[in-house]
Amino acid sequence: MDSKELKRAVQNIKMSDEIRDRVIKSCQSEISAPKENTARKTSYVSRPAILIAAVICLGLAATVVAAGNMGLFKDIVRFDGTVVGTAYEQAPGEIEASAAIAGSELTVTAVITKEDILPYRELENLGIDSFRVVDSKGNAVFKGGRTEMYEIDGGKAEIKIFLPDIAAGSYQAIIDAFVGGKKADQTLLINGEWECEFTV
Amino acid sequence: MYDSSPRPVDEVEAVVHRYGDMLFRLCYVMLGNEADAEDAVQETFISYLRNTPTFKEAEHEKAWLITTAKNKCRDALRLRRRRPQISLEDLREPSYEPPDSSDSGILEALMSLPEKFRLVLILHYVDEYRVEDIARIIEKTPSAVKMRLQKGRRLLEEKYRKEYL
Structure with a gap:
């Protein structure tokens, strides 16, 4: 194949009259259409308006920072998009947990630090939804599901967990979620992560 | 301007x-x-x-x-x-569909090449642009254009011989 053959093959490609007409028409309609004003618009914004906007922004920023320390409600959504419940997220700072063991019974004491806000001011009892116990090397020695619900009294609930015999040593109970309850109401998952050390 | x-x-x-x-x-x-x-x-x-x-x-x-x-x-x-x-x-x-079957083979071989070779081959062999002008159009150095022309030409011939002859 020489370059003349290549040239001939490519030059056989021609724009059909139909395509040419369409291109010309679209170019003509482009000319006749009103030209978009692309010039940069200068606008005047008054200084007081800028100040007010800055104050609002600062207020919003402060609110966001404050809200950052608090938990938040979140819908529990089923696979098909249906909302099936509500959970409360990022709550570790609102509940203080500690643990102590006596025999086979581990008592987790949950102290609510923000009793006056929702959801805590409405809650009547509290349990643990899921937890695990790990040894000093980080190996899980026990995993547990939802416990019974225990009454919140004076902002405090003592949750009892039965543990099978475990060897003497230092352990950590890691709680992934609490569950809050109120009479005649659906339970509320309170998600976070709480670590409580105890020694057998 | x-x-x-x-x-x-x-x-x-x-x-x-x-x-x-x-x-x-x-x-x-x-x-x-x-x-x-x-x-x-x-x-x-x-x-x-x-x-x-x-x-x-x-x-x-x-x-x-x-x-x-x-x-x-x-x-x-x-x-x-x-x-x-x-x-x-x-x-x-x-x-x-070009009328001549050999033209069709050349075109198909050309279109199967990477885009950077197609462009320089057309500009040089069809529109008869000089290497320096192509370099300006595609914003490459003349030596890069020469390399592309050489390699493109070789690839085109290989492709055409292998599949259309």
């Missing part, structure tokens, strides 16, 4: 008649089908209208149109890679 006043209708028609085939060939070889080539050519002329560039020489005008068409083709290829809408089989089979 750019002028803000719109081009008169008859001038547009004249430009489409003068450069339409040349740009359509380029876009067709770059994009592999008539519909996309038509879109790219149309967008090129619309850019020409919107930007209203003025040229000292006709060659500069032609080079501007080629560069713009090349960029439109690259945009289209990029979009095609991101949002593939036609099968690879469609891309391989050009809708344009």
